[in-house]
Amino acid sequence: MNSHRYILLLLIVSLTTRICLSLPIAIASEEKLKLTLYYEALCPACEDFVVNYVDNIFDNGLISIVDLKLSPYGNAKINPNGTIVCQHGEWECRLNTIEACSIHAWPAPSDHFPFVYCIEKLNSEGKYTEWETCFEKLDLDPNPVTDCYSRGIGHELELQYADEILALEPPHAYVPWVVVDGQPLYDDYTDFISYICKAYKGSNMPKACLGLTRIITAPTDTIKSFNHVCYLEEDNVKSKSKPKSTLSKIISSTVASWMT
Numbered sequence: 236m237n238s239h240r241y242i243l244l245l246l247i248v249s250l251t252t253r254i255c256l257s258l259p260i261a262i263a264s265e266e267k268l269k270l271t272l273y274y275e276a277l278c279p280a281c282e283d284f285v286v287n288y289v290d291n292i293f294d295n296g297l298i299s300i301v302d303l304k305l306s307p308y309g310n311a312k313i314n315p316n317g318t319i320v321c322q323h324g325e326w327e328c329r330l331n332t333i334e335a336c337s338i339h340a341w342p343a344p345s346d347h348f349p350f351v352y353c354i355e356k357l358n359s360e361g362k363y364t365e366w367e368t369c370f371e372k373l374d375l376d377p378n379p380v381t382d383c384y385s386r387g388i389g390h391e392l393e394l395q396y397a398d399e400i401l402a403l404e405p406p407h408a409y410v411p412w413v414v415v416d417g418q419p420l421y422d423d424y425t426d427f428i429s430y431i432c433k434a435y436k437g438s439n440m441p442k443a444c445l446g447l448t449r450i451i452t453a454p455t456d457t458i459k460s461f462n463h464v465c466y467l468e469e470d471n472v473k474s475k476s477k478p479k480s481t482l483s484k485i486i487s488s489t490v491a492s493w494m495t
């Protein structure tokens with residue numbers, strides 16, 4: 236081996252070592268807990284959960300230890316031709332897609348959550364057709380969201396969310412379906428903060444976890460809220476076995492027609 240090649244080899248080895256050694260440090264500082272909310276627009280228990288429960292983690296400091304992921308698809312169905320049918324009709328599909336577009340446009344939870352909250356709040360007041368007022372209320376540029384929607388990107392995002400919720404193990408039975416670090420909370424979901432605090436192993440325990448009894452004061456009756464969850468219908472379960480390739484083939488052909 237000549238000296239040039241030897242030096243080059245040394246360089247590659249030292250670089251690789253540095254990259255590998257720096258990885259565990261990066262992961263250690265990422266000690267957040269994954270909180271995923273599977274939900275759908277116009278489902279009363281989902282509106283209630285977003286507005287009266289999830290919103291609290293942005294005020295009580297819990298967001299600093301939580302990696303919040305919203306999945307706005309829920310129990311919708313995909314037709315063989317790639318169009319989506321939603322439990323609560325066309326408006327649910329539209330708002331799910333708009334919310335998916337907002338997550339796509341503003342990936343940080345602190346950026347998209349206020350918009351999602353705004354829409355869900357309007358939904359809970361029966362004013363869901365006024366969702367566009369959320370841009371003005373929050374001083375947000377509507378273009379990234381409306382472009383995503385009108386160009387069919389939102390529809391593709393929805394198909395991805397569909398794949399994610401249908402791949403859940405154990406499978407979801409209803410929405411809101413709340414998963415903390417891979418574990419579904421079932422009908423205990425309104426208590427998600429205590430689950431997060433219990434599961435957190437990091438060194439930055441938020442104060443909110445210490446005064447737990449005070450922060451979990453349900454603004455609405457938990458049982459009343461649970462009565463309004465939206466169950467997965469039987470015929471949706473079958474679509475779980477639908478091959479992905481069929482879906483991706485029909486996406487492009489149906490986006491145009493779906494938009495009209």
Ligand SMILES: *[C@@H]1O[C@H](CO)[C@@H](O)[C@H](O)[C@H]1NC(C)=O
Pocket residue numbers: 314315316317318489492493
């Ligand atoms: C897609 O299929 C559904 C039912 O299978 C039908 O109602 C709808 O009109 C179809 N849409 C398009 C764009 O072909």
